[in-house]
Amino acid sequence: MVNRRNFLKALGAMALGGILGNVYKGAGRALAEAEVSAPPLPWPYVELDxxxxxxxxxxxxxxxxxxxxxxxxxxxxxxxxxxxxxxxxxxxxxxxxxxxxxxxxxxxxxxxxxxxxxxxxxxxxxxxxxxxxxxxxxxxxxxxxxxxxxxxxxxxxxxxxxxxxxxxxxxxxxxxxxxxxxxxxxxxxxxxxxxxxxxxxxxxxxxxxxxxxxxxxxxxxxxxxxxxxxxxxxxxxxxxxxxGTFTFSQTTASCRTCHFKGTNYEMGQFTRGKMQCETCHTDMRPHAHNIVRLELPGSSSSNPGKTVAGGAALTGIIGAIAGVWSYMKSKGSKKPG
Ligand code: HEC
Ligand code: HEC
Structure with missing residues (x-):
């Protein structure tokens, strides 16, 4: 569709690019080129209702x-x-x-x-x-x-x-x-x-x-x-x-102190994502073991590597969660990717 309006817009686009009169000889040819070649992104945006x-x-x-x-x-x-x-x-x-x-x-x-x-x-x-x-x-x-x-x-x-x-x-x-x-x-x-x-x-x-x-x-x-x-x-x-400024859900921010796209595998950087972790991950028991091993502040490090079991399990889980939270509070929540 070639009409006067598009033609003027095409000319405008070229003038902006600073190529008018340089590369293009005739207006007809200029129009043809401008109509088939897409300008680089981002394309113009005007306020919309x-x-x-x-x-x-x-x-x-x-x-x-x-x-x-x-x-x-x-x-x-x-x-x-x-x-x-x-x-x-x-x-x-x-x-x-x-x-x-x-x-x-x-x-x-x-x-x-x-x-x-x-x-x-x-x-x-x-x-x-x-x-x-x-x-x-x-x-x-x-x-x-x-x-x-x-x-x-x-x-x-x-x-x-x-x-x-x-x-x-x-x-x-x-x-x-x-x-x-x-x-x-x-x-x-x-x-x-x-x-x-x-x-x-x-x-x-x-x-x-x-x-x-x-x-x-x-x-x-x-x-x-x-x-x-x-x-x-x-x-x-x-x-x-x-x-408003962007913020992760509170839990996601806490998980992302360790779990984000990074190079420290041991620390938990074998996953990535920004979704609300708590939507799917509700059982945090594996961390009971890992928090001890990582010797985080707020967790017991007297028995490194010892797995919580039996009657002590519940206390272990609560301790681990508390550990994760205090660790998270001591760090920022800003992490890349
Ligand atoms: C203090 C660092 C740290 C924080 C905070 C943390 N994790 Fe982890 N997490 C780890 C590490 C390290 C492992 C790897 C443990 C291993 O497999 O030896 C792990 C393992 C996991 C696993 C795999 C567990 C399994 O079944 O083996 C899941 C799932 C997980 N984390 C989810 C979460 C979620 C969800 C949160 C937030 C509520 C969270 N983590 C917070 C360090 C952390
Ligand atoms: C939509 C559901 C969902 C959400 C939301 C989610 N995960 Fe997962 N996540 C999964 C599934 C499913 C797996 C694979 C579990 C498996 O295969 O054992 C997984 C795996 C993981 C693992 C590796 C587990 C392992 O066995 O080593 C970690 C760590 C983890 N997720 C952390 C997180 C963190 C941190 C967040 C939030 C940033 C998050 N997940 C958000 C569903 C989810």
């Missing part, structure tokens, strides 16, 4: 599920406002999406593989996956913003009150709802689709294959895309810190 993106994310879910929906909701909103270079992406317009939904026609877009925690494997929540991909396209600070988004997700109530409201008042962009009920809410304490969906099903009593669960994830997709844009808007103004 958080509520508009919440609705676009919800609509996107209906066409492309969670990952495709979140990515499309953010990126298509940018394309509507900025045009090039987003015009280079093979994603449908809002009109095309609405028409396809009406006709029950299947559409392709980007990031659809991420649905259901990637191909239904229920690993990383697709709404996070798609949003993080969009964030990485538009900001140098994508790691920081991504961390804030992921941690927020662990603690957020889904679907949000706003999304429940939009659905019950039919204020989202879809014409026909999977469900327009005010849906029960849950906190997942996890970025995993598996945990997020399973917890919600348990709280709500709806099966994972129900239209209500699907609608819950559509609203969640809107909520996550909206939060991503709230963070990106703040980032654009250099005001990310106003939205």
């Amino acid at each position: 958080v509520e508009y993106v919440r609705k676009m994310g919800h609509l996107g879910y209906y066409a492309f599920e969670c990952a495709g929906g979140a990515f499309w909701g953010i990126i298509e909103s940018l394309r509507e406002k900025i045009g090039y270079p987003y015009t280079l992406l093979p994603i449908p317009t809002r009109e095309e999406v609405e028409a396809a939904l009406e006709e029950g026609k299947h559409l392709h877009s980007m990031m659809q593989y991420g649905a259901g925690g990637a191909l239904g494997w229920a690993s990383l929540c697709g709404a996070l996956n798609g949003s993080a991909a969009a964030i990485q396209m538009v900001s140098e600070n994508w790691k920081k913003i991504g961390d804030m988004l992921f941690r927020w997700y662990e603690t957020a109530l889904f679907p949000s009150d706003k999304s429940n409201e939009y659905a019950s008042r039919h204020e989202f962009f879809v014409k026909k709802y999977k469900s327009d009920k005010v849906l029960p809410q849950s906190v997942s304490h996890s970025i995993l689709c598996h945990v997020s969906v399973s917890n919600w099903c348990e709280v709500s009593g709806y099966a994972s294959g129900s239209p209500e669960r699907s609608e819950r994830c559509a609203r969640l997709t809107g909520d996550v895309a909206a939060k991503a844009v709230e963070l990106l808007n703040a980032d654009l103004k250099g005001e990310l810190e106003l939205l």
Whole structure:
């Protein structure tokens, strides 16, 4: 599609690059080159309306599920406002999406593989996956913003009150709802689709294959895309810190004093991750032995290597946990990777 608007934008992009009049001889050739070559990342970002993106994310879910929906909701909103270079992406317009939904026609877009925690494997929540991909396209600070988004997700109530409201008042962009009920809410304490969906099903009593669960994830997709844009808007103004500083869960911070991506195997650096450890690891008994061996402050080092057993086990566990905690308090929680 070659039109005057794109042409002027193309010229603008080249002028910025300082190559205008140097490499390109004719305007026609310049246009052709600029239209087919994608500029390096990050691509331009302008402030977006958080509520508009919440609705676009919800609509996107209906066409492309969670990952495709979140990515499309953010990126298509940018394309509507900025045009090039987003015009280079093979994603449908809002009109095309609405028409396809009406006709029950299947559409392709980007990031659809991420649905259901990637191909239904229920690993990383697709709404996070798609949003993080969009964030990485538009900001140098994508790691920081991504961390804030992921941690927020662990603690957020889904679907949000706003999304429940939009659905019950039919204020989202879809014409026909999977469900327009005010849906029960849950906190997942996890970025995993598996945990997020399973917890919600348990709280709500709806099966994972129900239209209500699907609608819950559509609203969640809107909520996550909206939060991503709230963070990106703040980032654009250099005001990310106003939205709070990133902190791990208390337990994760304590575990990460030893367990993080590092080179000291003996110390516990044979794992990595930033998730809430306590979601899965609740039995800390093995540490009873290890804390003694490590001779940490707050633990008994009189019997190095001695394994706690029998009646002493409980005391040992409590001692070990106390040891871990006091050790953690004596250290900071800042660790790389
Ligand atoms: C003081 C350092 C330290 C802290 C803090 C710590 N760990 Fe460990 N942890 C270790 C070390 C060292 C090992 C390896 C022990 C071994 O296998 O000899 C280990 C082993 C483990 C294992 C494997 C245990 C097994 O079954 O063999 C798990 C799981 C684990 N830690 C989880 C956690 C979690 C979750 C936390 C936070 C609640 C935590 N750790 C806090 C040092 C620590
Ligand atoms: C979603 C669930 C989940 C979360 C959250 C989680 N883990 Fe794990 N972790 C596992 C599983 C499953 C294994 C593999 C256990 C096995 O195969 O015995 C594992 C393995 C480990 C091991 C190695 C265990 C061994 O046998 O040597 C360590 C250490 C560990 N995790 C620490 C952590 C820490 C620290 C955190 C938080 C930063 C964390 N885990 C978060 C599920 C989880």
